[in-house]
Amino acid sequence: MPLLVAIVDDDEAVRVSLRRLCSAYGLTPRTFASVRQLLDSMEERRPDCLILDAQMPELGAIEAQEQLRERGIDIPAIIITGRDDEELRARSMSSGAAAFLCKPIDADVLMTAIDDAINRVPGEPRD
Amino acid sequence: MRALQLATAVPYVNSPSAPQRIARVGSQFVLIAVAYYLGARLGLGLRFQDSQMGVVWPPNGVLLAALLLTPRSRWWTVLLAGAVAHVAAMYPVTPAWRWVWQIAANSAMTVAAAEALRRFVGMPLRFDSVRQVLVYTATAFVATGLCALMLPAFVRSLFGLEPGYSPRVSLPAVMLANTTGMLLVTPVIVLWAQRGVRGLKELAARHLLEGTAILLSLLAVGALAFGSGPGVAQFPPLLIWIFPPLLWAAVRLGPVGSATALFFVAALSALGMARHVGPFIMPTEAEQVLSLQLFWIALSLPILLLAAVIRERERAEDTLHDLRHQLAHATRVATAGELSGAFAHELRQPLTAILANAQAGIRLLTHQPAKHHEVREILEDIARHDRQAAEVIARLRSFVLEGKSSFDTVEVETLVRDALTLSRSTVELSQVEVQAQICAGLPPVRGDPVQLLQVVLNLIVNACESMLAVPAAERRLRLGAAPLGEEQVEVVIADCGVGLPAGHEDRVFEPFYTTKAKGLGLGLAVGRSIAAAHGGRLWAENNPQRGATFHLALGAHNGNGKHAAAGRHRRRR
Numbered sequence: 001m002p003l004l005v006a007i008v009d010d011d012e013a014v015r016v017s018l019r020r021l022c023s024a025y026g027l028t029p030r031t032f033a034s035v036r037q038l039l040d041s042m043e044e045r046r047p048d049c050l051i052l053d054a055q056m057p058e059l060g061a062i063e064a065q066e067q068l069r070e071r072g073i074d075i076p077a078i079i080i081t082g083r084d085d086e087e088l089r090a091r092s093m094s095s096g097a098a099a100f101l102c103k104p105i106d107a108d109v110l111m112t113a114i115d116d117a118i119n120r121v122p123g124e125p126r127d
Numbered sequence: 128m129r130a131l132q133l134a135t136a137v138p139y140v141n142s143p144s145a146p147q148r149i150a151r152v153g154s155q156f157v158l159i160a161v162a163y164y165l166g167a168r169l170g171l172g173l174r175f176q177d178s179q180m181g182v183v184w185p186p187n188g189v190l191l192a193a194l195l196l197t198p199r200s201r202w203w204t205v206l207l208a209g210a211v212a213h214v215a216a217m218y219p220v221t222p223a224w225r226w227v228w229q230i231a232a233n234s235a236m237t238v239a240a241a242e243a244l245r246r247f248v249g250m251p252l253r254f255d256s257v258r259q260v261l262v263y264t265a266t267a268f269v270a271t272g273l274c275a276l277m278l279p280a281f282v283r284s285l286f287g288l289e290p291g292y293s294p295r296v297s298l299p300a301v302m303l304a305n306t307t308g309m310l311l312v313t314p315v316i317v318l319w320a321q322r323g324v325r326g327l328k329e330l331a332a333r334h335l336l337e338g339t340a341i342l343l344s345l346l347a348v349g350a351l352a353f354g355s356g357p358g359v360a361q362f363p364p365l366l367i368w369i370f371p372p373l374l375w376a377a378v379r380l381g382p383v384g385s386a387t388a389l390f391f392v393a394a395l396s397a398l399g400m401a402r403h404v405g406p407f408i409m410p411t412e413a414e415q416v417l418s419l420q421l422f423w424i425a426l427s428l429p430i431l432l433l434a435a436v437i438r439e440r441e442r443a444e445d446t447l448h449d450l451r452h453q454l455a456h457a458t459r460v461a462t463a464g465e466l467s468g469a470f471a472h473e474l475r476q477p478l479t480a481i482l483a484n485a486q487a488g489i490r491l492l493t494h495q496p497a498k499h500h501e502v503r504e505i506l507e508d509i510a511r512h513d514r515q516a517a518e519v520i521a522r523l524r525s526f527v528l529e530g531k532s533s534f535d536t537v538e539v540e541t542l543v544r545d546a547l548t549l550s551r552s553t554v555e556l557s558q559v560e561v562q563a564q565i566c567a568g569l570p571p572v573r574g575d576p577v578q579l580l581q582v583v584l585n586l587i588v589n590a591c592e593s594m595l596a597v598p599a600a601e602r603r604l605r606l607g608a609a610p611l612g613e614e615q616v617e618v619v620i621a622d623c624g625v626g627l628p629a630g631h632e633d634r635v636f637e638p639f640y641t642t643k644a645k646g647l648g649l650g651l652a653v654g655r656s657i658a659a660a661h662g663g664r665l666w667a668e669n670n671p672q673r674g675a676t677f678h679l680a681l682g683a684h685n686g687n688g689k690h691a692a693a694g695r696h697r698r699r700r
């Protein structure tokens with residue numbers, strides 16, 4: 001069964017393009033315009049990996065991970081951002097993100113990050 | 128050797144040929160000689176019968192003007208032309224020894240005056256500063272005074288060889304005849320020669336109209352004041368009516384208009400005296416000559432000075448406008464620098480979409496069967512996102528580029544929306560909620576769209592930065608635009624930030640006042656300056672609860688072309 005990847009970004013162009021990229025690489029993408037929409041969809045099939053935009057109008061990636069953790073949901077998350085900021089990177093990794101990628105994102109880099117995130121052994125420390 | 132060969136191989140472009148140079152010098156020679164001759168005939172015509180004393184000696188004014196307009200290396204042609212014309216005008220009435228003496232004295236005087244003006248005033252002589260007018264007048268008096276001491280009329284009268292008048296009478300008369308020639312003739316020739324024929328064609332129609340109206344007014348008043356019999360002409364208030372058109376010329380048409388109007392008045396008054404009418408008919412010839420000369424001098428100096436003062440003020444305003452424009456540009460660049468992170472973020476979105484789409488498309492082409500339809504959609508999206516990225520760059524570029532300041536009709540709603548577009552990334556990154564309330568049917572304002580955008584954008588960016596210390600959920604920015612009274616439109620930017628220093632709210636508009644770690648502290652100072660230049664106002668106050676509100680009031684531009692209290696600046700020509 002193809003891996004289900006949830007893409008959460010308030011920018012439609014980014015959502016559509018990443019959905020196409022993931023589909024082209026054999027993944028099953030689902031896109032959400034906000035963390036709220038993602039949380040509402042968790043009742044159905046849970047995604048295997050999350051791709052979260054760092055800064056969105058209501059909840060950003062870091063806040064989204066906190067919300068999921070409160071619900072007892074542990075899904076590896078890759079945080080993407082248009083702001084190459086060391087402070088944001090540090091906070092993202094501290095929050096438990098599997099990877100922190102700056103836009104624009106190369107396909108190989110993204111697929112490698114998804115692969116690493118999904119195959120990470122639970123409890124194994126992240127880089 | 129190679130450099131020498133190159134130097135000789137390439138001829139200097141645009142240098143006139145020898146025949147062209149000869150033709151040019153020849154035509155200048157003829158022009159100067161003709162003008163000198165006509166001036167001499169006029170001067171002799173305004174001389175009293177059996178007297179060497181004339182009201183004005185225009186030829187020296189012509190000679191000085193020619194020297195000022197000619198390179199020093201060709202002064203010999205000017206002096207030669209003057210000498211030839213002088214002989215032609217004086218022969219055979221005046222004996223040869225006299226006109227040789229006169230030529231020598233006049234040449235020495237005009238050369239000395241031209242040299243002094245080049246040294247102390249500098250070329251070109253435009254009579255557009257107080258210093259130029261005063262130095263020119265002083266030079267004219269000194270040069271003509273010294274020349275009068277050398278001329279045969281005075282020197283011979285010292286030895287009683289000039290029948291009819293004494294040195295006490297001849298010296299001031301001769302001196303002032305030359306002085307008036309320099310004050311009335313030289314400026315008009317120099318200024319119009321510098322303007323040239325092309326300048327005349329480029330003259331705005333309204334200037335031509337005003338000039339014609341001024342000359343017609345002078346003609347009407349002059350005919351009455353200078354052309355009436357003693358009973359009417361010596362009515363003192365008549366001469367006062369000369370002043371309104373002269374003042375009009377000085378204020379509206381500058382040094383050229385003033386010099387031309389003065390020359391016209393001098394011609395009318397001289398004509399009147401030649402016909403023995405007007406207010407300058409006195410019991411003795413000396414009194415007539417002196418009264419007219421003093422009238423001309425008393426008239427020309429204040430009028431030329433007024434035109435120069437007004438020109439100086441206009442130049443200062445032009446310089447201030449240019450400096451304000453450059454400062455606004457510099458602060459725009461600084462603002463763009465502060466927004467660079469936000470612009471980079473805004474650019475990265477379409478670039479992310481382009482890269483992801485392109486790589487997805489490449490991958491799809493390897494699928495069997497190839498999904499051409501999807502690839503086509505992808506390529507169309509790539510093109511669209513590329514244009515989107517170009518728009519972001521174009522917006523930034525049009526904001527940052529200096530450009531020429533131009534006043535246009537500006538819709539306030541468009542202004543606010545453009546500012547929000549430019550600051551969108553900053554607003555999003557600051558997690559600020561924006562509430563825009565723009566009244567419908569707002570009258571437009573008249574102003575420089577880029578500068579007004581700069582002011583509003585700076586206020587929005589400042590508001591976002593002032594709210595960074597506030598919890599994200601409480602960051603609200605209210606933008607409003609509404610009429611203010613009947614003649615103004617007000618843009619309001621209210622935040623929930625840290626507010627302004629209590630009791631010193633106006634301090635934020637002082638240059639170099641800033642609370643940011645990295646800031647020039649000029650944004651608000653420049654913003655207030657821009658508002659003032661638009662006839663508006665920028666002020667701020669603390670909100671009752673939290674934060675501050677900035678108000679930008681601008682004059683509304685109603686439909687019939689009038690704008691209430693809008694600043695306007697037209698570059699003078």
